[in-house]
Amino acid sequence: MKELVTVIIPILEAQINPTEEKLLHHALDILREYPVIFVAGEGADLSVVREHTENIDxxxxxxxxxxxxxxxxxxxxxxxxxxxxxWCDFLLIxxxxxxxxxxxxxxWCKQGYDYCKTGPLLANAGDAPGMLKRIAGLSEEEKRLYGSGYAGNGLYLCRIERMTATLKSxxxxxxxxxxxPNLPNADSVFWELEANRFLPHLRKPTDIVRSHFAQYGVQYQNGTTLPFALTGISRDNIHEIPYFKTLPETE
Incomplete structure (x- = not known):
């Protein structure tokens, strides 16, 4: 029988900074009931990760x-x-x-969606392409603008079978x-604009529903309903995000 979901944590070559360590430690704690697998380059130094958990896959x-x-x-x-x-149905990247x-x-795994990810953080709401524009296709400059809105947006839940089928088709x-090389966050742009262009390959939530899945930390306002996750967090903005100001110092 397949596992329902596995958590995938990518480790880039650059040294993990203290904010990323904090996010790593929290992920291992709150998601401890699920299989967690790190993905890294061949020969990567994962000593920092091992400081937070003894046995890693x-x-x-x-x-x-x-x-x-x-x-x-x-x-x-x-x-x-x-x-x-x-060997599992879903991945949480x-x-x-x-x-x-x-x-x-x-x-969220049981909601019937194939791909859940919050949308881009754009300077102007009008920069988001409408349905007709999505079908006709964006220019390279429009794609670059759209892709830049996904900077730091590193959380998504996906159904493996549908992701592979979409990529193969x-x-x-x-x-x-x-x-x-000129398109930032090309993966997010592909899944948002191309996966369901002409034919629906992935079942995705509406904008309202996916705001319950994840929101940008800089946009979340205390007092509103908390989503499943916050994203777009970095050492440059974590101290300015109201949510983190409410956490105990031990966090």
């Missing part, structure tokens, strides 16, 4: 995929990545810029996205 991929976030995005656009974990607020992972498009 690691799946290695070619080192170049972990040189930067752009390279990691290339890995997330390959069916081989998802196939490596085909949890980069070290996100914080799970409350353990609702089982709930859109192999050429995914290849073009993987090899576009």
């Amino acid at each position: 690691v799946v290695h991929f070619p080192k170049h995929f972990f040189e930067s976030r752009r390279h990691l995005g290339q890995l997330f656009l390959m069916s081989d990545f998802y196939d490596r974990f085909n 949890h980069e070290l810029n996100s914080w799970v607020v409350k353990d609702e992972l089982y709930y 859109k192999r050429r498009v995914a290849h073009d996205y993987r090899h576009n």
Whole structure:
């Protein structure tokens, strides 16, 4: 019988900073009831990770995929990545810029969606393309603007079977996205704009529903309903996010 969900935590080559360590420690604590697997480059130094947990499971991929976030995005656009974990139904990809607020992972796996991720953080709401524009296709400049809105947005839940099927049916498009060095966060742009273009390959929640799944930490206002997770967290903004100001110092 398959596992329902596995948590995947990517570790890039760059040294983990104190904020990322805090996010890592919290993830291991709040998601301790689920299998957690680290993905890293071949020969990666994971000594910092081992300081937070004694026994770790690691799946290695070619080192170049972990040189930067752009390279990691290339890995997330390959069916081989998802196939490596085909012994479970879902993956929660949890980069070290996100914080799970409350353990609702089982709930979200049971909602019938194939892909859950909060939308981009855009300077103007009008920058989000409408349905007709999505079908017609965005220009390269529009894609770059849209992709920049996904900076630091490193949390998504996906159904493995549907992700691999989508990538295989859109192999050429995914290849073009993987090899576009000028497109930031190409993986997020692909899943948002291309996966359901012309034909619906993935069941996705509405904007309102996915705001309950995740929100940007800088947008969350205390007193409103907390989502499953906050994302877009970095050492540059964590001290300015109201949510973190309410946590005990031990956090």
